[in-house]
Amino acid sequence: MSAHQRIDVGGAAPYAIHIGPGLLADGEALAAPLRGRQALLVSDSHVAPLHADAVRGALLAARPDARIDTFVLPAGEAAKTLAGFGDAIAALAALGATRDACVYALGGGVVGDLAGFAAACWMRGIDCVQLPTSLLAMVDSSVGGKTAVDLPQGKNLVGAFHPPRAVFADTAVLHSLPDRELRAGLAEVLKYGAIADAGFLDWLSGRAGALLEREDAALAGAIARSCAHKAAIVERDPFEHGERALLNFGHTFGHAIETAQAYDGLNHGEAVAVGMVLAARLSARLGHASEADADRLQAVLERFGLPVALPGGLDPDALLAHMRLDKKAQASGLRFVLWDGIGRARVVAGVPADAVLAVLRGA
């Protein structure tokens, strides 16, 4: 395998995250997890024309006896649906996939979540290899085994925990990623600093220019440190019984925004950026953090060109209704990841709805 970094994720089903340029051309490495002779390469309409032939060619060079079908989703969050999931399942049926078949998810988080969910469900679970192509997918969605599709009622409401067999993050493909999507990925990178690593937030803040200019060393450092944080957390708490919920910082607000905009407004990373600012403001209102810390977090996000305010036209009461279907909510009420300042977060139950509404109204 070409020079790369490797991060191991331990637990009941251990796997490795490989990070570096050129990994998608390494057919031997990509084919190693393929136990049988069938693979379904799932991608989307932006990524497939750029990278699917190369991946398929690399896999076939290593495994000439394999049958590799390709299934392409329309690009974008609006395709992460039960209907898209059904189409992926139909592609597995057309392949005649047996239990030793493997799904390869080549794309951003939308492809990774949907393809992973199809792999989790086909014959009650077959292997999935994540080939993340967006920054967001490299630093977050390809790791940890959360798979899902959205419903009109809420984000990721139908899904399963299904860890990948391996993750190959080929950093060379980031050169074709649109700027807006690069910034969205940086929102989830900044999240690790906000919840767990004040030094990392400083490091990122000092390299905003280099990261936005896609300098290799800066990107490689940000990806590896993000994956190390995510790997450590999901290894300790794979099913989100505790600590893993911290990775949801900003997501109660963010998911409500995405749902209210019918998955056609802010993208996930942008919605999480706004959500982190709102969660920080809520934390300050409830006495957990200071307004000065919330101001600082907002300023860092702004430095990366991310949105930090609620988009116009959204009804606070409708957003609150969406939050009641957040996966952290309980029969007793809302639970939020609140913030104790840079690098420190915790899950808090019984957050009063009127405080959430006040933050949404900018009061």
Ligand SMILES: NC(=O)c1ccc[n+]([C@@H]2O[C@H](COP(=O)([O-])OP(=O)(O)OC[C@H]3O[C@@H](n4cnc5c(N)ncnc54)[C@H](O)[C@@H]3O)[C@@H](O)[C@H]2O)c1
């Ligand atoms: N499972 C998890 O733990 C987890 C974590 C974070 C986010 N997510 C989910 O991930 C999704 C967001 O992921 P995303 O930001 O990657 O969105 P995405 O998958 O929609 O990708 C963003 C856009 O970039 C394009 N793209 C991706 N890679 C490219 C490349 N190399 N070159 C050119 N274009 C490229 C895609 O086609 C798409 O248009 C959301 O559905 C979110 O809920 C899941």
Ligand SMILES: O=C(O)C(=O)C[C@@H](O)[C@H](O)[C@H](O)COP(=O)(O)O
């Ligand atoms: O891996 C996790 O755990 C996360 O919460 C990571 C989030 O960035 C991600 O958006 C995740 O899909 C949200 O999960 P959900 O359980 O709130 O749907």
Ligand SMILES: [Zn+2]
């Ligand atoms: Zn997220």
